[in-house]
Every structure is written in structure tokens, then in C-alpha cells.
Amino acid sequence: MESVRKKRRKARVDETLCVACGCCVKVCPLGAIAVVNGLYARVDTARCVGCGKCAKECPASVIEVQEVEV
Amino acid sequence: MKKTNQKHWYDYLWIASLLYLILGFFNILFAWLGILCFFIPLIISIVRGNKAYCNRYCGRGQLFSLIGGRFGLSRKRDVPRWMKSKAFRYGFLIFFFAMFFQMLWVTGLVFAGAADLRQVVTLLWTFKLPWHWAYHGTLIAPWMAQFAFGFYSVMLTSTVLGLITMILFKPRSWCVYCPMGTMTQLICKARHAGEKNSDKSDFVTEK
Numbered sequence: 001m002e003s004v005r006k007k008r009r010k011a012r013v014d015e016t017l018c019v020a021c022g023c024c025v026k027v028c029p030l031g032a033i034a035v036v037n038g039l040y041a042r043v044d045t046a047r048c049v050g051c052g053k054c055a056k057e058c059p060a061s062v063i064e065v066q067e068v069e070v
Numbered sequence: 071m072k073k074t075n076q077k078h079w080y081d082y083l084w085i086a087s088l089l090y091l092i093l094g095f096f097n098i099l100f101a102w103l104g105i106l107c108f109f110i111p112l113i114i115s116i117v118r119g120n121k122a123y124c125n126r127y128c129g130r131g132q133l134f135s136l137i138g139g140r141f142g143l144s145r146k147r148d149v150p151r152w153m154k155s156k157a158f159r160y161g162f163l164i165f166f167f168a169m170f171f172q173m174l175w176v177t178g179l180v181f182a183g184a185a186d187l188r189q190v191v192t193l194l195w196t197f198k199l200p201w202h203w204a205y206h207g208t209l210i211a212p213w214m215a216q217f218a219f220g221f222y223s224v225m226l227t228s229t230v231l232g233l234i235t236m237i238l239f240k241p242r243s244w245c246v247y248c249p250m251g252t253m254t255q256l257i258c259k260a261r262h263a264g265e266k267n268s269d270k271s272d273f274v275t276e277k
């Protein structure tokens with residue numbers, strides 16, 4: 001394993017504007033996003049590969065794929 | 071690895087939603103079935119404290135993603151900012167329920183004999199569409215037919231609004247301001263108020 005810090009793309013949900021509809025959950029190929037307690041969606045950053053499918057689907061457009069350091 | 075996008079029986083509930091609209095065109099009494107779309111999400115959110123109805127079972131949402139997504143009848147643009155604001159979503163919820171209770175009031179008037187049954191479907195709370203062909207008889211009480219006309223009006227109105235925003239914005243943009251979606255989310259907020267969000271949270275995932 002290399003020890004260099006890598007940038008990875010991960011989805012991020014704006015929880016304050018999420019309507020908890022679950023459209024993102026249906027399209028994520030990795031099961032990396034889930035609706036918590038009917039309140040908002042949350043991303044499991046360990047599993048998310050940043051493909052952006054959820055962001056495209058989200059009817060409220062509250063998901064952004066961002067670069068994060070891992 | 072487990073396949074996550076497998077189809078389940080509930081992925082076909084859009085057929086039920088479509089059938090509902092069609093059946094109500096031929097016999098208005100089918101409109102009564104629509105109360106399931108009110109009570110099931112409410113009960114799930116109150117008892118289980120989640121939005122499994124939206125997340126899994128709602129046929130209307132599926133219908134929009136099918137027509138707008140699969141069939142491409144959508145511009146797939148972002149909804150305007152105001153549409154996802156709390157003010158608009160809660161405001162629309164209140165307006166929707168005010169109209170709903172007005173519909174119940176009219177049903178009550180017919181029940182009490184203070185008003186006559188009107189065989190019309192009211193679209194967007196304004197336009198009265200003739201719908202007499204869907205009413206077949208005198209076997210049931212007039213108020214039951216009145217409720218059916220009223221309820222079908224609610225369902226048709228929300229479908230039309232949903233189709234309009236489906237075309238203009240993302241396929242399921244109705245879900246942004248859907249009164250049932252907003253209400254069940256509010257119930258979930260109340261149910262989980264004060265809880266620290268632990269990782270033991272009740273996830274609704276597609277498995």
C-alpha cells in the first residue's frame with residue numbers, strides 16, 4: 001500500500017433540504033446510501049465510489065459529489 | 071457481493087397507481103381505494119418511524135420515475151430553490167389539507183341532505199370536469215358517491231401537478247412537495263426528536 005494521500009469522489013447529502021424520498025437509494029449500485037429514520041439520506045462514505053447516480057436521480061437535487069481526502 | 075438493484079414485488083406497485091386512475095374513470099366508487107394511499111404511509115410512519123412507504127411502496131413515485139425517467143418525458147432539470155424550501159412544502163401541506171377538509175365538508179353536507187350529489191371531478195381545485203359516466207346507480211348512499219368524486223379529484227389533481235413538475239424538472243419532483251411525503255417526514259421528525267443519531271439507526275435500504 002502506498003502512503004500517499006488520495007483524493008476520492010464521494011456523495012454528500014444536504015440533510016436540511018433532503019425530503020427522504022429514497023430515490024437515491026434505489027439507484028445506488030453499491031447500496032452506499034440509505035434513508036435514516038425517515039429523516040434524510042446518508043452516505044456510507046466507505047462504500048460510496050462517487051459515481052453520481054444518486055445526485056442525478058435526486059428530485060430535490062440536494063446531493064453533491066465532492067472530492068475528499070482519504 | 072449482493073446484488074442491490076434486484077426487482078421486488080413492490081417495484082410493480084406503479085401498476086396499482088395507474089389502474090386506480092383508470093378504474094375511477096369507469097366507476098367512481100373505485101376512488102375509495104385511494105384512502106389506502108393515505109392511511110398506509112401514515113401508519114408506517116407512526117408505528118415504525120420511517121418512510122418505508124415513500125422509499126419502497128409508493129406506486130405514484132414509481133410511475134413518475136418510469137414515465138419521466140425510463141420514457142424520458144422529463145427535462146431532468148433541478149427544481150427551483152423555493153420549491154424545496156420548508157415554507158413552500160409546509161405551506162402546500164396546509165393548503166392541501168384545507169382543501170381536503172373542504173371536500174369532507176361537502177361530503178358531510180350531502181350526507182345531511184343539505185346538498186345534492188354533484189357528479190363532477192374538480193381538477194386543480196378549480197375546474198369542474200363532467201364525470202357522470204362513472205356513476206352508475208342508486209345502490210349506495212349519495213354521500214359515498216360524493217366522497218368518491220371528491221377523493222378522485224384529490225388524486226387526479228395531485229397526479230396532474232406531479233406530471234407537470236415531472237416534465238419541467240426531475241421525474242419525481244412531485245416527491246419534493248408531496249403532502250404525504252412531507253407529512254410522513256414530519257411524523258418521523260417528531261418520532262425521533264431528541265434522539266442522538268446513532269449508527270444503529272433504522273436504515274431503509276434496497277436489499
Ligand code: SF4
Pocket residue numbers: 010011027028029030031032033043047048049050051052053054055065
Ligand atoms: S455517488 Fe454512486 S456510489 Fe456514491 S452514494 Fe451515490 S450512487 Fe451510491
Ligand code: SF4
Pocket residue numbers: 013017018019020021022023024025035040041057058059060061062063
Ligand atoms: S433522493 Fe435526494 S431528497 Fe430523496 S432521499 Fe435521496 S438525497 Fe434525499
Ligand code: SF4
Pocket residue numbers: 021111123124125128129130131244245246248249250251252
Ligand atoms: S413523496 Fe409522495 S409521491 Fe413521493 S414517494 Fe412519498 S408518498 Fe409517494
